[in-house]
Structure formats: structure tokens, C-alpha cells
Amino acid sequence: MQRLAPALQIERDASLRAHNTFGLPAVARTLVHIHSALDVRRVVDHPEYGRAPKLVLGGGSNMVFTRDVAPVVLKMDVRGRRLVEARDDAFIVEAGAGEPWHEFVAWTLDNGFPGLENLALIPGTVGASPVQNIGAYGVELKDRFESLSTVDLVTGRSVTLDARTCAFGYRDSVFKQEGFGGLAGKSVITHVRFRLPRPWQPVLGYLELERRMQETGNTAPDARTVFDWVCDIRRGKLPDWREVGNAGSFFKNPVVTMEQCRDIIGRDPEIVHYPLPDGSVKLAAGWLIDACGWKGKTVGRAGVYEKQALVLVNRGGASGAEVVTLARAIQESVYGRFGIRLEPEPLII
Ligand SMILES: Cc1cc2nc3c(=O)[nH]c(=O)nc-3n(C[C@H](O)[C@H](O)[C@H](O)COP(=O)(O)OP(=O)(O)OC[C@H]3O[C@@H](n4cnc5c(N)ncnc54)[C@H](O)[C@@H]3O)c2cc1C
Structure with a gap:
């Protein structure tokens, strides 16, 4: 006897608030839970959804919803x-x-x-x-x-x-x-x-990991220790999105030419920057934002995290539009002072 695959799991007018780490309000007109590659093919072959625009959604930790979502949302639930x-x-x-x-x-x-x-x-x-x-x-x-x-x-x-x-x-x-x-x-x-x-080699070149080695005297940590250190460092630096909505780093670190970097260093010698192998230089976006005085600021119900200026946060009940308004104001002031356009990291919808 042939076993039939279960029907597509579809929700109508599904709230996306619990499906994005910023906790922003938005409704998906149609949300389809995808449990397998076969489910994707069934959506493609579907008479109504096959040709409709689609949005693939994982954990929503790199998305900012500014409005309800008309495209069919494919919520990725493939496990294993x-x-x-x-x-x-x-x-x-x-x-x-x-x-x-x-x-x-x-x-x-x-x-x-x-x-x-x-x-x-x-x-x-x-x-x-x-x-x-x-x-x-x-x-x-x-x-x-x-x-x-x-x-x-x-x-x-x-x-x-x-x-x-x-x-x-x-x-x-x-x-x-x-x-x-x-x-x-x-x-x-x-x-x-x-x-x-194999064999496993630790990657310990990052400043905060080097500091852990010095503090603990453990210069040959195993993988579990590195895991614990990374979790510990991150918990100290980033807000837990279950308590304070956020999408992690809101802007990418801008990459500039060596000439541009020298020009900025001439005016701001303190700027945090990392030379890259191809001769360009990566600037710390968080430093640029902090230098413009944004750390800890609040605009509407969106704000800049007190401990890390690169993280925008939901102060409680914020809309996506408020987050984007704050992001634009930050972009303008960084451009005004440094001539650098910050590019958002999350997908803004
Ligand atoms: C507190 C915090 C800390 C973070 N720290 C880091 C960090 O250290 N480094 C880092 O790189 N990122 C970081 N992020 C960003 C984020 O966690 C990552 O980008 C993560 O990979 C996004 O996963 P997601 O499932 O939530 O994707 P979503 O936000 O759901 O989607 C992100 C993008 O991927 C697409 N997508 C999702 N799933 C699929 C799929 N199966 N097939 C095709 N497209 C797909 C979506 O359409 C969208 O364009 C952080 C975020 C937060 C909230």
C-alpha cells in the first residue's frame, strides 16, 4: 500500500512576532511549514502558491519586519x-x-x-x-x-x-x-x-579568547572550553533577544581603502580598524556609531544597546518602522562625520 505524504501545514494570518528576535509585530497572510525538500516541491506545484512571491524564514534573527508580509512565507522546519x-x-x-x-x-x-x-x-x-x-x-x-x-x-x-x-x-x-x-x-x-x-586545531587568535587564556592560565583549551568561553563572552556583550529584542549587529563593518583609512585616522586617531589581507581596511562600525554619541540613546521605542553601539534594540513594543527610523538617523550621522555609508546587516522587509 502506498503511504501518502502528510498535507502541507499551512497557517493563515499568522503572527510573526514570535518568529523574529526583534519581537516586531507583523502578520503573514500565508505561512507554510516546510518539513522536507518534498514540501518545497509541493509549494512550487501548488495551484495558488506556486507562482506567488515567497519569503524564506528561518529563526527571524536577521530580519526586520516593517509591515505585514504578502509573499507566501516558507517557515523552515526541516529537522535532523x-x-x-x-x-x-x-x-x-x-x-x-x-x-x-x-x-x-x-x-x-x-x-x-x-x-x-x-x-x-x-x-x-x-x-x-x-x-x-x-x-x-x-x-x-x-x-x-x-x-x-x-x-x-x-x-x-x-x-x-x-x-x-x-x-x-x-x-x-x-x-x-x-x-x-x-x-x-x-x-x-x-x-x-x-x-x-581532523586533527582538530583551536582558533584562538581573537583578542577576547587570548585574554581568557591569560586569565585562566589555560593555553591549550579543548573544544568544549572554547565553546564555554565563547558563550560566556557573548552573554556578557550581547542582550538575550528573549528579554530584549534585537537582531545582533545591525550594520556590517565597513571596508575602506588604506587611503580612506589614513584620512580618517588623521582626524580620529583612536578609530578601531583591522587591516585585511588584500590591503583594504575593515573599520569597527560599533566604534563609528559610538563616536557619534549614539550608545544608549532611545528614539521612539527603539534604542542603541548600552554595552555595544552596533546592536539596536526593541525598548518594548517597537515597530519595525521605529527601528528603521533610528537606523537611518545613525547612518546619516556616521556619514556626516566620517563620510562612510553604513550598510544594514539584516534583511529589512
Ligand atoms: C543576539 C544576536 C547575535 C548574533 N550574532 C551573530 C554573529 O555573531 N555572527 C553572525 O554572522 N550573525 C549573527 N547574528 C545574525 C543571525 O543570527 C544570523 O544571520 C543567522 O544565521 C540568521 O538565522 P535565521 O535562521 O534567524 O535567519 P532569518 O533571519 O530567518 O533569515 C535570514 C536570511 O536568510 C534567508 N534564509 C533563512 N533560511 C533560509 C533557507 N533555509 N534557505 C534560503 N534562505 C534562507 C532569509 O530569507 C533571509 O534572507 C546574530 C543575531 C542576534 C539576534
């Missing part, structure tokens, strides 16, 4: 984690797009597959991790990436992509690119595979 292969040079592990990222990182450590510990406690889902090539404490997703599976939102075809095709950059990938060749809004990531090198 497994060891695909234990090679001599690496463990290959895979997770479904809807797996919570931090729980997945903890699972890899619990099962003896270290390598993702520097990326602990980043909110959101596994499926979104390649979209902006998440990074923290000296490691980016691309450093641990093997391949991913997608389903095309027009043809319903499944495709496996390697790192080259994903075109990872600083908080960037082909999934953020629009136009020819870009995949923004065109495909859904259903599974991601990671390559965790």
Missing part, C-alpha cells in the same frame, strides 16, 4: 542531524535547515566532532548559516563548509552546491545576491553539510 562520513582528514556532518544553530553546534561537540565551537550561541537556524556566511571569534561558516542542498523555487529541482558556487564573502553569499546568477529569493536551502577538520 547526522554524521555523513568519518574521513581521515575530517568529519562530514549534516543538518536540516530548520535545526536551531546553537543546538546543532552543541550536538557536534557532544558527539566528538569539534570545529564549530567559535560559532556557538549565534541565534537562528542551520539553513540560514550559509546565507550571510555567519562568522564570530575568528571563524566563518565558509571555513567549515562542505556543501548544501537546495530546491529551486521555480522549477522545484533539487541541486547540491559547493563552496565555490555559494560565493561566500564577508556576511555575504550567492543567496544574498539579486539579479543574474544571484539566488536571493530563488531557492530554498534544505540541508547543509559541514567539514570539520
Whole structure:
């Protein structure tokens, strides 16, 4: 007897407040829970939703909703984690797009597959991790990436992509690119595979991790210790979005030429900057915002976090429009003082 796949799980007029870490109010006219690649294909073949615009939603930790959402929302609930292969040079592990990222990182450590510990406690889902090539404490997703599976939102075809095709950059990938060749809004990531090198080597070059080594006298921490340090450092620096709504860093760190940087240093010798291998220089966006006097400020019901000027927060009951108004005011004052245009990191809808 043939077993029928369960029907698509569809919600009408679904509140998105609990589906975004800023806690912003918005309603999705149609929200479809995606549990598998087959569910994506069934949406593509659906008489009503097949041709409709779509928005893929993970944990909503990198989104700012400024209005209700007319496109069909595909809420990623694909679960499952497994060891695909234990090679001599690496463990290959895979997770479904809807797996919570931090729980997945903890699972890899619990099962003896270290390598993702520097990326602990980043909110959101596994499926979104390649979209902006998440990074923290000296490691980016691309450093641990093997391949991913997608389903095309027009043809319903499944495709496996390697790192080259994903075109990872600083908080960037082909999934953020629009136009020819870009995949923004065109495909859904259903599974991601990671390559965790053997033997494991810790990544400890980040200033705050070096400080931990000095403080504890532990200069050869194991992966679990690095995980604990990263969680501890992050808890001290970033607000818990369950208590204070936010989307993490609101702006990307701008990258400028060495000449531009020298010009700014001439006027502001204190500016925090990091030379990059290609000769350009990354400036600390949080420092630029702080220098313009924004830290701790409140505009309407949105504000700038007291401990880190790069994080905008919901002071309670804020709308997306209030958050965007504050973000624009910050952009204008940074441009006015430094001549640098800050680019928002989250997707603004
Ligand atoms: C407190 C806090 C701290 C943070 N710290 C960091 C950090 O250290 N480093 C960092 O890089 N980021 C950080 N972030 C940002 C955020 O957590 C990451 O970008 C995360 O990967 C987003 O996951 P998500 O599931 O919430 O994605 P969402 O916000 O739901 O979506 C983000 C984008 O990805 C797309 N997308 C989501 N899932 C899929 C899928 N399966 N297929 C195709 N497209 C998809 C969406 O359409 C959207 O364009 C932080 C956020 C918060 C709130």
C-alpha cells in the first residue's frame, strides 16, 4: 500500500512576532511549514502558491519586519542531524535547515566532532548559516563548509552546491545576491553539510579568547572550553533577544581603502580598524556609531544597546518602522562625520 505524504501545514494570518528576535509585530497572510525538500516541491506545484512571491524564514534573527508580509512565507522546519562520513582528514556532518544553530553546534561537540565551537550561541537556524556566511571569534561558516542542498523555487529541482558556487564573502553569499546568477529569493536551502577538520586545531587568535587564556592560565583549551568561553563572552556583550529584542549587529563593518583609512585616522586617531589581507581596511562600525554619541540613546521605542553601539534594540513594543527610523538617523550621522555609508546587516522587509 502506498503511504501518502502528510498535507502541507499551512497557517493563515499568522503572527510573526514570535518568529523574529526583534519581537516586531507583523502578520503573514500565508505561512507554510516546510518539513522536507518534498514540501518545497509541493509549494512550487501548488495551484495558488506556486507562482506567488515567497519569503524564506528561518529563526527571524536577521530580519526586520516593517509591515505585514504578502509573499507566501516558507517557515523552515526541516529537522535532523547526522554524521555523513568519518574521513581521515575530517568529519562530514549534516543538518536540516530548520535545526536551531546553537543546538546543532552543541550536538557536534557532544558527539566528538569539534570545529564549530567559535560559532556557538549565534541565534537562528542551520539553513540560514550559509546565507550571510555567519562568522564570530575568528571563524566563518565558509571555513567549515562542505556543501548544501537546495530546491529551486521555480522549477522545484533539487541541486547540491559547493563552496565555490555559494560565493561566500564577508556576511555575504550567492543567496544574498539579486539579479543574474544571484539566488536571493530563488531557492530554498534544505540541508547543509559541514567539514570539520581532523586533527582538530583551536582558533584562538581573537583578542577576547587570548585574554581568557591569560586569565585562566589555560593555553591549550579543548573544544568544549572554547565553546564555554565563547558563550560566556557573548552573554556578557550581547542582550538575550528573549528579554530584549534585537537582531545582533545591525550594520556590517565597513571596508575602506588604506587611503580612506589614513584620512580618517588623521582626524580620529583612536578609530578601531583591522587591516585585511588584500590591503583594504575593515573599520569597527560599533566604534563609528559610538563616536557619534549614539550608545544608549532611545528614539521612539527603539534604542542603541548600552554595552555595544552596533546592536539596536526593541525598548518594548517597537515597530519595525521605529527601528528603521533610528537606523537611518545613525547612518546619516556616521556619514556626516566620517563620510562612510553604513550598510544594514539584516534583511529589512
Ligand atoms: C543576539 C544576536 C547575535 C548574533 N550574532 C551573530 C554573529 O555573531 N555572527 C553572525 O554572522 N550573525 C549573527 N547574528 C545574525 C543571525 O543570527 C544570523 O544571520 C543567522 O544565521 C540568521 O538565522 P535565521 O535562521 O534567524 O535567519 P532569518 O533571519 O530567518 O533569515 C535570514 C536570511 O536568510 C534567508 N534564509 C533563512 N533560511 C533560509 C533557507 N533555509 N534557505 C534560503 N534562505 C534562507 C532569509 O530569507 C533571509 O534572507 C546574530 C543575531 C542576534 C539576534
